[in-house]
Amino acid sequence: MRKGKSENEPGCPVAALIDVVFLLIVFFLVTMNMEKEVVDRTIELAQAEETKPEEDKNPHRVIVNLREDGDMNIANNPLTPSQLKMLLYNTSQKYGNSIPVIIRADRGARFRQIDKVMKVVGEAGLYRVKISAISNAE
Amino acid sequence: MALGKRKGSGNEELPVPLNTLIDVVFLLLVYFVITWSAPIPEAHLAVNLPSPGESTQEDPPPVLQIEVRPEKILVQGKAYSIDEIRPRLKNLAEMQSEQPVIVKVSGEIKTHRLVQVLDMCKGLGFETVNVMSLKG
Known part of the structure; x- marks a missing residue:
């Protein structure tokens, strides 16, 4: 162990340290999951072994969370079937029925709970329905 | 210009409080490390409904019908277990993968069983898979 400081002792490279820390922050900002709030984390999805993860993400897509007890919500806002129908109808009027x-x-x-949602989707004039699952395909 | 120094109008120089800056930056880093979670890869299995503009054909093509019931799965009317339907569907997919598939599902079926069947159809190469409720 050395006592005291000599002139040749290397100092802590503060500038380099800050560079690295800023790079880490930028990494976390870029990769941060912005959808965290729109999906219901209490839902445990089924596993799909063969279907690959979805790459095409339509910015106007509607994600309906359906819990085990049949309660549905969008972005953690609970909805009744009539409210969902109104919301989907407005979406189809604004962005088209695809x-x-x-x-x-x-x-x-x-x-029967999924079927209820599908019927509401059909009544609102939309027809592209997808069921979400966790992909285990490579 | 040297790091940590700022040119003023006069001779006075204001030092940047590096210690405070590093504290804040580290707090930000800790926040992101704690709240970051790896994205979960989600697959989306299409179960399209009839589109409004879709015309009804007078002579519709033959469809492959799968019925998912609580106790068994029927392919073209013949009962199979979940383990047995894969080879059967594989044979059918090799012959005619463009054949539309209609999966009729009992209301009591849980999502994981439905996803299992849809995933199998998609994995075997069936292009069009539709889902509807099984009456009765």
């Missing part, structure tokens, strides 16, 4: 609707159904939810 907007995809993604149903994030819990793996334990029954099909």
Whole structure:
């Protein structure tokens, strides 16, 4: 152990340290999941072994979360079927009827609950429906 | 200009408080490290509804019908277990993968079973897969 400081002792490279820390912050900012608030983290999705993850992300797509007990929400805002129908109808009027609707159904939810959402989607004039699952395909 | 110094109008120089800056930057870093989570890869299985402009053909092409019931799965009316339908569907996909598939699902079926069947159809190369409710 050395005592005291000599003139040749290397100092802490503060500028380089700040550079690295800023790079890390930029990395986290860029990769931060901005959709964290629009998906319901209480939902446990089913596993898809063969279907690859979705790459085309339509900015106007509607994500409907469907819990195991049948409760539905969009961006964690609970909705009744009539409210969902109104929202989807307004979306189709604004952006056209080819907007995809993604149903994030819990793996334990029954099909009759998914069917209820699909019927509402059809009544609102939309027809592109997708069921979300966690992809295990490479 | 040297780091940490600012040119003023006169001779006075204001030092940048580096310690405070580093503190703030580290706090930001800690925040992002704690709140960051790896994105979960989500697959989206298309189960398109009939589009409004879609005309009804007088002579529709033959469809492959799969019924998903609580106790069994029927392919073209013949019952299979979930493990048995894969080879059957594979044979059908090799013969005619452009054939539309209609999956009729009982209301009691859970999502993970539906996803299993849809995923299998998509993985075997069926291009059009539609889902509808099984009556009765």
